[in-house]
Amino acid sequence: MTMNQAAPILSTGRAPSLEAIGMTKIFGPLVALDDVSINVPAGSFHALLGENGAGKSTLVKSIMGFYSADKGKVLLDGKEVSIKSPRDARANGIGMVYQQFTLVPCLTAAENLVISRADAPSVIDWKKEKKALAEFMEQMPFKVPLNAQVSSLSAGEKQKLEILKLLYLDQRFMILDEPTSVLTPGEADEMLGLLGDMAAKKEITVLMISHKFREVKAFCDGFTVLRRGKFTGSGDAQSSTVAEMSHMMIGDTTIRERAVRKQTNESREVLELASLFAQDIDGADVIHGLSLKINAGEIVGIAGVSGNGQSALVEALAGQRPLSDGAIRIHGQPFEPNRASYDKFKVFGLPEEPLKNATVPRMSVAENLAFRAFDKPPVTTLGWWMSPGPMRKRAEELIALYRVKTTSPDAPIETLSGGNVQRAVLARELSGDVDVLIVANPCFGLDFASVSEIRSQIMEQRNRGAAVLLVSEDLDEILELADRVAVMSGGTINYISRIEDTDRNVIGQHMAGH
Numbered sequence: 001m002t003m004n005q006a007a008p009i010l011s012t013g014r015a016p017s018l019e020a021i022g023m024t025k026i027f028g029p030l031v032a033l034d035d036v037s038i039n040v041p042a043g044s045f046h047a048l049l050g051e052n053g054a055g056k057s058t059l060v061k062s063i064m065g066f067y068s069a070d071k072g073k074v075l076l077d078g079k080e081v082s083i084k085s086p087r088d089a090r091a092n093g094i095g096m097v098y099q100q101f102t103l104v105p106c107l108t109a110a111e112n113l114v115i116s117r118a119d120a121p122s123v124i125d126w127k128k129e130k131k132a133l134a135e136f137m138e139q140m141p142f143k144v145p146l147n148a149q150v151s152s153l154s155a156g157e158k159q160k161l162e163i164l165k166l167l168y169l170d171q172r173f174m175i176l177d178e179p180t181s182v183l184t185p186g187e188a189d190e191m192l193g194l195l196g197d198m199a200a201k202k203e204i205t206v207l208m209i210s211h212k213f214r215e216v217k218a219f220c221d222g223f224t225v226l227r228r229g230k231f232t233g234s235g236d237a238q239s240s241t242v243a244e245m246s247h248m249m250i251g252d253t254t255i256r257e258r259a260v261r262k263q264t265n266e267s268r269e270v271l272e273l274a275s276l277f278a279q280d281i282d283g284a285d286v287i288h289g290l291s292l293k294i295n296a297g298e299i300v301g302i303a304g305v306s307g308n309g310q311s312a313l314v315e316a317l318a319g320q321r322p323l324s325d326g327a328i329r330i331h332g333q334p335f336e337p338n339r340a341s342y343d344k345f346k347v348f349g350l351p352e353e354p355l356k357n358a359t360v361p362r363m364s365v366a367e368n369l370a371f372r373a374f375d376k377p378p379v380t381t382l383g384w385w386m387s388p389g390p391m392r393k394r395a396e397e398l399i400a401l402y403r404v405k406t407t408s409p410d411a412p413i414e415t416l417s418g419g420n421v422q423r424a425v426l427a428r429e430l431s432g433d434v435d436v437l438i439v440a441n442p443c444f445g446l447d448f449a450s451v452s453e454i455r456s457q458i459m460e461q462r463n464r465g466a467a468v469l470l471v472s473e474d475l476d477e478i479l480e481l482a483d484r485v486a487v488m489s490g491g492t493i494n495y496i497s498r499i500e501d502t503d504r505n506v507i508g509q510h511m512a513g514h
Helices: 056-064 086-091 109-115 126-139 155-168 185-200 213-219 242-250 310-317 339-344 365-369 388-401 418-429 448-463 475-481 504-511
Strands: 018-027 030-040 045-049 071-076 079-081 094-097 173-177 205-209 222-227 230-236 269-279 285-295 298-303 325-330 347-350 436-440 467-471 484-489 492-498
Touching: 018 056, 030 056, 030 071, 030 205, 030 222, 045 056, 045 185, 045 213, 045 242, 056 086, 056 094, 056 173, 056 205, 086 094, 094 155, 109 126, 109 155, 155 185, 185 205, 185 213, 185 504, 213 242, 222 242, 230 242, 242 448, 269 310, 269 467, 285 298, 285 310, 285 467, 285 492, 298 448, 298 475, 310 436, 310 467, 339 347, 347 418, 365 388, 365 418, 388 418, 418 448, 436 448, 448 467, 448 475, 467 475, 475 504, 484 504, 492 504
Parallel strands: 030 230, 045 205, 045 222, 094 173, 173 205, 298 467, 298 484, 347 436, 436 467
Antiparallel strands: 018 030, 018 071, 071 079, 222 230, 269 285, 269 325, 484 492
């Protein structure tokens, strides 16, 4: 599109079909894709399913030209196309919306659209460009303020702008990588619904990577499943059951049955967060007057769109971010987030990204499992003498009890899979009496078996009487586990309710700040 050309006009019948045949990609000893094929008909809304490491990202990156497949070919509208780079993909009308935004925050929405063009002029005639953009926006199902700076837009508006950018560049085959992970439930349903309408009119074709079966069932017409780099099945998303899709994803892997929520009449207050305040490095409040109480035998889930202070709250409770005001109390007594107080008040936790935030990657599994007990008997005698024998014996017991898959207790913990790092940290944190458990996004990116195991462990601690604070960007996880839900927006809690007295839509409205 040149400066004098109008923006592309949406019309029916222009949606392309795409077929990838026999795609193979090898990285050293790892076969990331093994003869994988996928067929996405024109005008369809197709889901690409698979667990973490199944090969989904490798497949779409091969289609997009980020990787050069060792074998295989891509057909667009039945004709083979050569895609050696993302530029080739764009030239063929194939675009991708990534999990992380690719917008320039300091520029306006209009400026982001114009500079995305390969032929953007060095001197821009904004009068002509804005007229063309206004005509383009009139055809679009999404509305984003073109003159607003991107940094001022909500996460939902930024995601819409990413999709508008593909349409502006006339990229009618859209690959969406977990597109709703930063959206409220309302924003997610609106965006997917509008894209579904466009696909039904044959204006676009959509291939969506997702782990949310609810969205797949609600918006997709077909699906393809990968497992360990291989194609394991495909089908009609409407007629296939979630159980059938799950089996294609995990095979015959044994999944632990979820722990049953026990009824409790416990009303003993354990954890109190009293008007907490904390700042970022520029002195702006990231936690603003946050108050919350959690009883024994209760899980309170903190929901919210990413970036509303949830991470800062977890950091404050872990002693990684100082509070500027407010107080933390456990059993009515002041609590300071340090190692001595964690032991005294029986506070344990599983932070997000535990390999980075809760372990020393190059130390052994046994050493990492000993972090809470290395200075106590039987590991330590005489107050200072550490004995490797008892430490290793205890590690072997915890590895067996929590089913941590490792070649040896002496293996560096960084050699474990993500799910097994989570299990190892949980083994360490849940190996004693727990009064308070703080967990943050505990199942992000994990396989089904690990998700089931970890959620069961959290529920079991709740059933034993622990007060559990669950911070999660996965609303389904909160709805499954929590007794009450609290929504964070703008660094504070703006809504709290018992799970049985609310629903997804009400929670979503408060997540959006309404």
